[in-house]
Amino acid sequence: MAITIRDVAKAAGVSAMAVSKVLHGKGANVRVGPDTAETIRRVAKELRYQPNRLARSFRQQKTNTIGLVFSRFGRIGDLDGYFAAFLNGVMSATFQSEYGLTICPKLSRSSSTGVVNDGRFDGILWCKPDYTVQTAESIQRCDLPIVMMHAPGGQGPDVPKFCCDNELGLKLAVDHLVELGHRRIAFVMDAPNRSTAEGRARIAGYYAAMESHGLATPDCNVLFWSIEQPELARFRECDACPTALIVFSERQSVAILKEAESIGISVPGDLSVVGFDSTAFCDTTRPRLTAIRQPIEQMAFDATNVLISSIEGQNCPSNSYLYPCGFDIRESTAIPASRC
Numbered sequence: 591m592a593i594t595i596r597d598v599a600k601a602a603g604v605s606a607m608a609v610s611k612v613l614h615g616k617g618a619n620v621r622v623g624p625d626t627a628e629t630i631r632r633v634a635k636e637l638r639y640q641p642n643r644l645a646r647s648f649r650q651q652k653t654n655t656i657g658l659v660f661s662r663f664g665r666i667g668d669l670d671g672y673f674a675a676f677l678n679g680v681m682s683a684t685f686q687s688e689y690g691l692t693i694c695p696k697l698s699r700s701s702s703t704g705v706v707n708d709g710r711f712d713g714i715l716w717c718k719p720d721y722t723v724q725t726a727e728s729i730q731r732c733d734l735p736i737v738m739m740h741a742p743g744g745q746g747p748d749v750p751k752f753c754c755d756n757e758l759g760l761k762l763a764v765d766h767l768v769e770l771g772h773r774r775i776a777f778v779m780d781a782p783n784r785s786t787a788e789g790r791a792r793i794a795g796y797y798a799a800m801e802s803h804g805l806a807t808p809d810c811n812v813l814f815w816s817i818e819q820p821e822l823a824r825f826r827e828c829d830a831c832p833t834a835l836i837v838f839s840e841r842q843s844v845a846i847l848k849e850a851e852s853i854g855i856s857v858p859g860d861l862s863v864v865g866f867d868s869t870a871f872c873d874t875t876r877p878r879l880t881a882i883r884q885p886i887e888q889m890a891f892d893a894t895n896v897l898i899s900s901i902e903g904q905n906c907p908s909n910s911y912l913y914p915c916g917f918d919i920r921e922s923t924a925i926p927a928s929r930c
Contacts, residue, residue, distance in 0.1 A: 593639045602626075602633040609634070614641065655690040656897060657711035660718070662782055670840040671869030672886060679890025680715065687898050713901045715739065715894060718786045721746045735900035739893045740788045743910025750900075751910045752893040754884035756788065759915035760795030761802070763836045763864045763882050766917060768803050770925050772834040772862060774811075775800065778846070779838030781814045792838060792866075817842045820849040826861075833861065833926040836882075840867035843879055847922065851876070858924035868918045877921035885913050 595613070599606040604626060611620040612630045622630070658680065666673045684691050692711070713735040729736060729747050741751040760777075767775050777796040783789035793812055800807045811832065815821050820842075825831060837843040843865030850857050857863050857877055865872065868881035892911065900906040 593637045595639075598630065598634050598637060598639050601637060602630050604630060613639070653690075653710060653712055654688060655692055655711055656684060656894070656901075657714045658691055658693045659714055659716040660693060662718070669844045670867065671871030672840055672867050675867075675869050675886040676717075676890045679887035679892075680894045682887075683891050683894035683898065687895075689898060713737070713897045715897055716741075718783070718788060719746060720785045721787055722785070735897060735906075737893050737897040737900070739889060740786070742787055742791045743912065745787060748908045750893070750896050750906060750908055752889045752896075752913070753788065753791075753910070754889065754913045754915050756791040756915075757795040757798060759866065759882040759884065759917075760792060760836065761799040762915060762917040764796070764799035764803065764805075766880070766919065767834045767836075767862060767864065767923065768805075770834075770862070770923060772926050773805055774830065774832040775805065775834045775836065776811045776813055776832040777836050777838075778813045778815055778820075778842065780817050780842055783838055784814060789838070796836065815842070817845050820846045822846065822849050822855060823853050826855060834864070834923070835861065836864045836866075838866055840865045840869060840871060840879070840881065843881070843922075844871075844875055847875055847877070847879065857922050860927060862923040862926070864923060868916070872918065872920060875922075880920045880923040881918055883916035883918050889913055 595606050595609045598613075599609045602609065604622075607620050608622050608626065609630055611622050612627045613634060666677070680691060683689075689712075711734060714732070714737070716736055716738050718740045719738050729749075736747070736749045738746070738749055738751045740753055742753045742756065743751050764775060777793065779789060779792070784793075796812070797807050813821070813825070813835075817839075835846065837846060843863060846863055847857055850861060850863075855861055863879065865879045865881035866884070867886060868879075868883035869886070872879040872881050889911075896906050
């Protein structure tokens with residue numbers, strides 16, 4: 591049975607209020623002398639007293655826990671470096687502020703209260719929002735602070751949003767490929783991200799970048815492939831197929847590189863590939879992956895800190911924080927085999 595404050599008080603020959611004052615700093619009007627305080631600490635240690643965190647959270651109506659909503663959270667480290675960089679940023683912020691983290695697959699359940707309103711979290715960090723009607727209703731019902739990451743500004747609910755400059759990133763990728771001589775350039779993403787705000791922003795960025803060079807962008811040049819099963823073989827059978835792919839994520843880019851190798855497509859000899867994220871993982875792929883670079887860890891760190899500040903009552907304006915993209919040229923892009 592767990593040792594309680596009353597057990598410590600009885601063993602030390604003092605009141606429970608005195609124990610609470612010494613061990614938890616409670617009771618401004620309670621006076622405890624130095625010798626008595628030392629006795630209380632010694633007895634608590636001998637009895638191996640541990641504070642009841644759940645009871646304290648109930649009293650304070652605060653859990654010091656953040657809910658991380660990430661509906662498509664992937665494995666860490668086997669196909670990309672995104673999730674490791676993301677969690678490094680989040681945990682750097684939560685640990686320094688002594689907050690815990692719980693990963694949730696969705697913002698709410700079908701209950702009338704919703705998963706975020708049941709007292710387990712102090713705030714929500716929501717990644718890759720889709721802005722569906724159900725999501726909007728969940729946010730309206732939620733009385734907790736919410737901060738969004740990978741959420742472009744100018745749309746969705748009025749909460750702080752953190753996102754890279756997707757339009758700039760796609761422009762850097764298209765400019766690079768056009769400079770190499772590519773004219774038939776496709777954009778590839780997984781179907782689930784098609785509904786996210788950032789997925790739509792990257793598609794729009796691709797079209798804008800291609801248009802700036804006067805290049806044709808038929809609908810078939812935006813490809814929705816499963817990450818687990820890239821459709822390279824069927825894709826390469828088409829007449830006048832693209833000579834270069836810009837891919838939504840590092841994870842999907844790596845899957846395409848592996849598929850290309852397995853079916854005898856040379857990258858970059860037959861096909862150039864540009865990824866997104868550009869973590870250190872890109873230096874381990876074969877060939878090393880040319881990629882749009884977004885500051886994942888910094889965005890996650892900043893977003894989490896703003897959320898914690900909001901939880902703790904600081905005035906945090908509902909700004910949109912836009913981070914510039916970079917571009918890292920490695921080995922997966924080259925001059926096309928035949929000028930197109």
